[in-house]
Amino acid sequence: MTIGILFVCTSNICRSPMAEGVFRSMARRAGLASAFTVDSAGTFDGYVGQPPARLAIKAAALRGHDIAGLRARQVVEADIVRFEYVLAMDRCHLADLRWIAPRALFERLQLFTSFDPSSRAVDVTDPYGGPMADYEQALDVIEAACDGLLKALMPLAERLPREEPAAKFIFEGVAGVKI
DSSP, X not given: OOEEEEEEESSXXXXXXXXXXXXXXXXXXXXXXGGEEEEEEESOOTTXXXXXXXXXXHHHHHTTOOOTTOOOOBOOHHHHHHOSEEEESXXXXXXXXXXXXXXXXXXXXXXXXGGOTTOOOSSOOOOTTSOHHHHXXXXXXXXXXXXXXXXXXXXXXXXXXXXXXXXXXXXXXXXXXXX
């Protein structure tokens, strides 16, 4: 069992893939990567299959987060069923998600910035089309909210069974000889 987290923005080429990459990095550094299933999606289908925006990849890489291999996809109702935490980058995305979600699962839908109580930002500002500084500013908000999210979920994640690294397994042959 894992804790499912889905980050949602408009096109899944800037904010949500940066949030996915940041959270994956933070969970890995905390030794909790196997406790989470992390993904991102967009409410708009105009960039499906495309990589994140060039400046999003660059800004994330400068901070140690690799998002170059991610590809945009559109959020669907099945995502809301699958992921326990469906985190909207802004209020418009939250409204869009409420149209998609089964009413019984509305509690899974949250504003991403709610995990950073020190932030004055309600929305993660969309950097698309702006200069590198806009991506850096979005990453500031994203990293702070990811830190708060990880801290909030850490007690639950630490109770989950951990996967053992493959190198620790010892295989025994038919005659019981260790290989």
